[in-house]
Structures are given as C-alpha cells and as structure tokens.
Amino acid sequence: MGGKSVAMETDTFDYEACIRACASRNKKALRDLYLEEGNRLMGVVFNIVKNRSTAEDLIHDLFLKIWQKAHTFDPSRGNGRSWIYSIARHLALDSIRFSKRQVTQDFPIDDIPDTRDSGWYERVNSTHWGMGNHRIQDCIMALEPERRSCIYHAYVNGYSQSEISDLLGAPLGSVKSWIKRSLLALRECLG
Amino acid sequence: MTDRIDDVPPFELAGEYVLGTLAEAERRAVIERLESDPELAELVAYWENRLVPLCDTVDPLPLPDTVWNRIDDSVTSEQTSARPATEAKPQRQQASWWHNLALWRGLTAAGFAMALMFGVALVIQQPQTSYMVVLATPDGHAPGWVVKASNRRSLKLQALGSFEVPEGKALEFWTKADDWKGPVSLGLVKPGQTLEINLDQLPPLEDNQLFEITLEDEAGSPIGRPTGPIEYIGRAVPF
Numbered sequence: 001m002g003g004k005s006v007a008m009e010t011d012t013f014d015y016e017a018c019i020r021a022c023a024s025r026n027k028k029a030l031r032d033l034y035l036e037e038g039n040r041l042m043g044v045v046f047n048i049v050k051n052r053s054t055a056e057d058l059i060h061d062l063f064l065k066i067w068q069k070a071h072t073f074d075p076s077r078g079n080g081r082s083w084i085y086s087i088a089r090h091l092a093l094d095s096i097r098f099s100k101r102q103v104t105q106d107f108p109i110d111d112i113p114d115t116r117d118s119g120w121y122e123r124v125n126s127t128h129w130g131m132g133n134h135r136i137q138d139c140i141m142a143l144e145p146e147r148r149s150c151i152y153h154a155y156v157n158g159y160s161q162s163e164i165s166d167l168l169g170a171p172l173g174s175v176k177s178w179i180k181r182s183l184l185a186l187r188e189c190l191g
Numbered sequence: 192m193t194d195r196i197d198d199v200p201p202f203e204l205a206g207e208y209v210l211g212t213l214a215e216a217e218r219r220a221v222i223e224r225l226e227s228d229p230e231l232a233e234l235v236a237y238w239e240n241r242l243v244p245l246c247d248t249v250d251p252l253p254l255p256d257t258v259w260n261r262i263d264d265s266v267t268s269e270q271t272s273a274r275p276a277t278e279a280k281p282q283r284q285q286a287s288w289w290h291n292l293a294l295w296r297g298l299t300a301a302g303f304a305m306a307l308m309f310g311v312a313l314v315i316q317q318p319q320t321s322y323m324v325v326l327a328t329p330d331g332h333a334p335g336w337v338v339k340a341s342n343r344r345s346l347k348l349q350a351l352g353s354f355e356v357p358e359g360k361a362l363e364f365w366t367k368a369d370d371w372k373g374p375v376s377l378g379l380v381k382p383g384q385t386l387e388i389n390l391d392q393l394p395p396l397e398d399n400q401l402f403e404i405t406l407e408d409e410a411g412s413p414i415g416r417p418t419g420p421i422e423y424i425g426r427a428v429p430f
Contacts (some may be wrong), residue, residue: 039251078240086239183206
C-alpha cells in the first residue's frame with residue numbers, strides 16, 4: 001500500500017478511522033480500505049454468488065455503499081470490519097435470493113468439498129474482529145458435525161436449506177431443525 | 192408472508208437472516224421489518240458480530256483493477272453529477288452549497304425541498320412550477336431525484352446523482368396520495384434519466400402526495416405494487 005495510509009504507523013488497520021474518513025469524503029480512505037480488504041471481501045462474496053462478474057459488480061456496489069453510508073456507521077453496534085463484511089454478505093445474499101434468474105455458477109455444486117469433518121473452523125480467527133467474538137471457534141467446534149456443516153454451508157457458501165439438504169443427502173426437515181438447534185446452541189455458548 | 196415470520200422467535204429469525212437461509216419472501220419481510228423494529232435490528236447486529244469471524248475460512252480472490260476503476264468512477268460521478276443539470280452562471284456558488292455535506296446532513300426532507308426550490312428558482316427561473324418533490328434515501332441523508340410539476344397533469348423526474356442498479360434489477364417509480372388505497376406505478380426509471388410523465392390517468396397532484404422509487408425485478412414489480420426495498424422517498428410540496 002503506497003503512501004501514507006489511514007492505518008499510519010500502527011500495524012493494525014484502523015477500520016473505524018477509515019470509515020470516518022470516508023464519511024468526510026476522503027477518497028484515499030476508501031482506496032486504503034479496498035487495498036486492505038478488497039480481495040478478502042471478493043472471496044467472501046464470490047463464495048456466496050459463485051459467479052465472478054456478479055461478485056465483481058457486488059464489490060463495486062459494496063464500496064459505493066460504504067462511501068454513501070459511512071456516516072451511518074455506529075461503533076457501539078459492532079466494529080468497523082464487521083460492519084463492512086456484514087454489508088458485503090447481505091448484498092451477496094440479496095443478490096442470490098432476490099434474483100429470479102438462475103445464476104450460472106462458475107463451478108458445479110458437487111465440486112464443493114464436504115466439510116463435515118474437516119477442520120475448516122480452525123481457520124476462524126476471532127482476534128481481528130474486535131470484542132465479543134473470542135468464543136466463536138470453540139462454540140462452532142462444540143456443535144455436532146452435521147449441524148456445524150449446515151452453519152458453514154449457509155453462512156460461508158450461501159446455500160439455501162434445500163441446497164444444503166441435497167448436498168448433505170439429508171431430509172430438508174432435518175436440515176431445518178439442525179439450523180434452528182445450532183442457533184440455539186450458539187446463542188447459549190456465545191452468550 | 193409476514194404472518195409466517197411473526198411465528199418465528201426473533202433471535203432465530205435474526206439468526207437465519209444473517210446466516211442467509213431465509214427464502215425470498217421471508218428475507219424481504221425481515222428487511223422491511225428491520226426498518227421499524229429496533230429489537231430485531233439489535234438481534235441482527237448480535238448475530239452479525241458473532242458470526243462474522245466465519246469469513247476467515249474463505250480464501251481471498253484477487254480483484255482485477257477494473258473493479259477499483261469502476262468504484263472510483265462511481266464515487267467521482269456521484270460527487271460531480273450531484274449538481275443541477277442546468278450549468279448556469281452562478282455555478283460556483285451553487286456548487287459550493289450543493290457539495291456542502293454538513294448542510295445536507297442538517298436538512299430535513301422539507302429542508303431539501305426548500306433549498307432546492309431556491310436553487311432551482313434562481314437558476315432555471317421557472318416561477319410557474321407548482322409542485323416539487325425531493326426524493327431522498329429513506330434515512331433522509333441523501334437526495335437522489337427531484338420531481339417537478341409545472342401543473343397538476345404532468346411531471347418531470349430528474350436524477351441528481353448516480354445509482355448503481357444491480358444486475359437483473361430495475362428502479363420503479365410510484366406515487367400515492369393520502370386517500371388512495373395503494374401506490375400506483377409511474378413506470379421504470381433509469382439512473383441519470385430525466386423523465387416526463389403524463390398524469391392523465393390519475394387524479395390531479397395534491398399536497399403531500401407520496402412519491403417513491405423502489406428496487407424491483409428487471410421487468411418491474413410483477414404484482415403492480417412495490418415489492419422491493421425503498422431506495423428514495425419524498426412528498427410533494429407546493430410552491
């Protein structure tokens with residue numbers, strides 16, 4: 001990242017400062033944010049919409065939205081990075097749930113590895129998401145494998161309940177109740 | 192549909208909304224309810240903040256430079272095109288108040304109308320204009336379109352800034368007077384477009400008549416009333 005970034009001398013990127021700078025129309029701050037998080041956000045959005053050009057369009061929409069909505073960011077409701085990722089995910093989810101046309105997937109659903117037993121959740125790192133998240137990895141690990149899998153396929157891959165049911169070869173009713181119970185268990189565990 | 196989401200415990204509804212497992216109708220119903228239900232909004236924030244570390248499991252994907260270029264263009268054109276179409280003489284002064292963010296933030300929707308009324312009256316000199324609507328984002332922070340009606344039978348819709356319409360979607364323009372049962376579609380509008388609309392089929396414009404622009408499927412709302420989120424909204428003020 002060339003030049004002076006909003007993060008300044010500290011090695012942790014200051015998302016809140018960056019969002020505040022966007023609110024005061026500092027385009028450099030938006031650029032810094034893009035350089036810092038763009039590729040990771042693209043990964044998250046692409047995983048949900050599964051189409052590269054749609055994902056790129058959504059990244060454009062996302063940064064425009066950050067620019068337009070920066071002044072509405074309320075640090076008392078969560079940290080800046082979480083705010084940005086939440087907007088990104090909702091844009092991607094709205095796009096797949098609200099589009100009538102079947103989106104052409106860049107890869108077929110069968111190519112997605114079954115994550116029931118793999119340790120994907122070990123990559124969950126709560127430290128750079130601000131406070132209140134330090135237990136998420138433990139809480140996810142505590143879920144029964146198929147429930148854990150439902151949470152992963154829904155949250156990370158954007159799959160609907162019936163897609164998850166196809167993917168896991170489990171009845172839709174089971175998937176629905178696994179998701180409900182996972183939410184209950186997570187809330188209990190996360191507090 | 193709203194009935195169906197009303198039966199679900201709020202923490203679960205918020206959780207499913209954040210997870211992304213709600214079907215289209217339920218998801219729309221939640222989005223609508225979030226505007227007026229702070230308790231649900233609180234629960235959505237709860238789940239967003241707790242689940243977001245799951246994003247770490249996804250590998251980054253490199254973005255081509257064209258994406259930043261497009262963002263840059265949109266941000267720039269948003270800043271520069273948010274200026275009335277008529278590039279008349281007192282442009283310098285006009286641009287300065289137009290771009291004064293603090294001013295805009297401080298103004299209410301009615302304030303927008305007043306400020307624009309003076310601006311437009313000075314620059315375009317159309318004293319016969321009888322109604323004016325400023326359509327702003329629902330949070331009231333940014334004006335996006337202006338409706339001007341020089342009489343009660345026709346109106347002109349003008350875009351102030353740019354709006355990025357998602358693929359497969361379109362913006363639809365609606366109006367509703369206080370005593371009408373529901374909004375009536377005035378057709379699809381394109382960002383940046385200026386549109387003349389004849390109101391022959393409708394009762395004459397009245398004070399406080401509601402105008403809104405919603406995001407709908409490409410072909411417009413299939414049911415003749417708004418189904419998507421409200422992007423811009425405003426009411427008619429006589430002047």
